[in-house]
Amino acid sequence: MPRPCSVLRVFTRDGEGGNHLGVVTELEGLDGDAMQRIAAHLGFSETVFIAIGEVPEVRIFTPAMELPFAGHPLVGAAYHLFQSGVAGDRIRCGIGEINIRYVRNLTWIDVPMAQERAYRDGTIFARRVGLRNPRSTWRVEMPLDYRIVELADAEEVAAADPDPTAFGAALGVAVYARSGTRVRMRFFAPGAGVFEDPATGSAAVALATRFASAGEPNGTASIDQGEEIGHPSRIELRWEGRTASIGGAVAVDDPVELPL
Numbered sequence: 001m002p003r004p005c006s007v008l009r010v011f012t013r014d015g016e017g018g019n020h021l022g023v024v025t026e027l028e029g030l031d032g033d034a035m036q037r038i039a040a041h042l043g044f045s046e047t048v049f050i051a052i053g054e055v056p057e058v059r060i061f062t063p064a065m066e067l068p069f070a071g072h073p074l075v076g077a078a079y080h081l082f083q084s085g086v087a088g089d090r091i092r093c094g095i096g097e098i099n100i101r102y103v104r105n106l107t108w109i110d111v112p113m114a115q116e117r118a119y120r121d122g123t124i125f126a127r128r129v130g131l132r133n134p135r136s137t138w139r140v141e142m143p144l145d146y147r148i149v150e151l152a153d154a155e156e157v158a159a160a161d162p163d164p165t166a167f168g169a170a171l172g173v174a175v176y177a178r179s180g181t182r183v184r185m186r187f188f189a190p191g192a193g194v195f196e197d198p199a200t201g202s203a204a205v206a207l208a209t210r211f212a213s214a215g216e217p218n219g220t221a222s223i224d225q226g227e228e229i230g231h232p233s234r235i236e237l238r239w240e241g242r243t244a245s246i247g248g249a250v251a252v253d254d255p256v257e258l259p260l
Contacts, residue, residue: 068094071201
């Protein structure tokens with residue numbers, strides 16, 4: 001019997017682009033290995049499996065691994081639950097329960113920033129992976145190891161071509177340039193089976209952690225991502241204290257049936 005799978009595009013920009021997400025809620029007979037096979041079969045940067053309950057529980061898989069936390073899958077899962085009429089104000093993932101809300105056509109999640117503050121990582125890492133002349137390099141545990149590399153401008157971000165064989169322990173590398181509240185970002189995570197991601201909510205949370213650690217206890221930003229791979233996306237980011245909120249618009253594509 002084919003298993004239904006909803007397909008969303010999360011963090012769309014003016015209705016276009018966004019990051020594809022598979023959503024599976026019929027979980028009978030699925031263990032972690034089967035979920036991983038489904039995620040690899042779909043080939044999206046992530047697929048979520050939602051166990052409906054008083055507090056829905058979400059498991060997140062890339063084509064290569066399970067993640068305890070990722071932004072675009074949780075925003076998409078929250079949107080799916082709101083549209084299905086079964087959402088409360090919380091969902092549970094690998095880092096615990098998080099708050100969700102739907103306001104003015106945007107779906108939001110509120111998550112704690114990294115338990116350990118971001119810290120400067122020097123320029124050795126950036127140069128090792130081929131990112132020349134970084135303005136700053138930071139390391140953030142999300143809880144997986146992310147590196148955040150600030151470049152001079154959007155043109156340098158567009159031209160970035162990091163060497164995936166030199167990432168070492170880093171699961172993902174975000175490169176960005178900031179002008180006021182506007183941010184241009186790209187995110188690379190070849191170790192998770194996603195060389196470049198169209199829209200990365202966890203990297204937005206890592207950016208908030210970096211900004212807070214550098215002396216900005218609160219703020220907002222609009223993050224544009226995905227142009228280079230044909231999926232223009234926009235993430236709205238807010239942070240205050242030790243909480244980051246990420247939100248965005250979601251579009252629904254045609255569902256698929258899984259032969260698994």
